[in-house]
Amino acid sequence: MIDASxxxxxxLEPDDLPQLYxxxxxxxxxxxxxxHNPLSEADLRExxxxxxxxxYQDGQLRLMICSSAKVEAIGCVDLYDVDIRNRKAAIxxxxxxxxxxxxxAREALEKLKSYVANILCFRLLYAMVxxxxxxxxxxxxxxxxxxxxxxxxxxxxxxxxxLQTVL
Numbered sequence: 505m506i507d508a509s510x511x512x513x514x515x516l517e518p519d520d521l522p523q524l525y526x527x528x529x530x531x532x533x534x535x536x537x538x539x540h541n542p543l544s545e546a547d548l549r550e551x552x553x554x555x556x557x558x559x560y561q562d563g564q565l566r567l568m569i570c571s572s573a574k575v576e577a578i579g580c581v582d583l584y585d586v587d588i589r590n591r592k593a594a595i596x597x598x599x600x601x602x603x604x605x606x607x608x609a610r611e612a613l614e615k616l617k618s619y620v621a622n623i624l625c626f627r628l629l630y631a632m633v634x635x636x637x638x639x640x641x642x643x644x645x646x647x648x649x650x651x652x653x654x655x656x657x658x659x660x661x662x663x664x665x666x667l668q669t670v671l
Contacts, residue, residue, distance in 0.1 A: 506606050510572040513581065513615055515557040520568055523577050524548050527598055536637055537596060559586055559593075559624065569599065569612045578603045581616050583629075592628035593620070597643075613647045621671035630668040634661055641665060 516524075527533070528543045559565040563586050569579035579599035586593045595616070599609045620626045631649060633640045645651070649667035658664035 506571050506578065506603055506608055509607075509611060511578075511608060511611050511615070512570050512572055513567040513612065513619070514570055516552050516555060516566055516568060518549075518552055520577055521545060521549055521552060523600075524552070524580075527580070527600065530598075533598060536634055536640065559583060560588065567616070569608060579608060579612065581612055583616075583620070590628075591624075591626040592630065593626060595629050595631050597640075609643050610646055613643070617647065617669065617671060626671060628668060628670055630666060632658075632664050632666055634659065635663040635665055636661065641667070 525543070525545050525548055528548060555562055555566070557565065565583040565586075567581050568577035569581060570577055579597065581598075582596045583593040584596065595613075597609050597612060599612075617629065620629060629649075630652075631640075631644050632655075633644065635641075635654070641651075644667045647669070649669045651665050652668050653666040655664040655666065
């Protein structure tokens with residue numbers, strides 16, 4: 505069991521490759537994201553080496569979720585579709601199956617919201633969540649995101665809800 509209050513967010517490291525490879529190729533998660541094909545270790549190694557961890561330079565940011573007791577990542581959060589002019593970004597989260605339902609995702613989102621508001625000085629975050637993904641809908645709502653739109657038939661699996669929070 506993880507003490508969710510002690511999780512930390514950190515920059516991607518080369519040692520994250522095995523976990524990232526496993527998560528990116530988790531076909532059960534593909535319907536909730538934009539992935540539609542497997543990624544190779546070479547693809548992910550290049551991504552890790554290429555990313556600077558600077559959202560302004562890369563136009564996106566992936567942070568690994570770790571328990572303070574372990575350096576090994578237990579999930580990740582992504583900021584993407586970054587709009588510097590309007591100080592907003594989309595957000596996505598993945599938590600390894602063995603760490604779900606322990607408050608990890610909620611704590612990671614709270615920490616990320618604080619970082620985005622206080623350090624990056626962004627004003628808005630949004631998430632796009634499938635209507636059927638009740639767990640994610642509840643997660644985002646539990647940290648202050650509000651449902652602002654429904655995109656009917658947006659994906660093959662059905663409708664997408666757009667949730668946002670003003671920071």
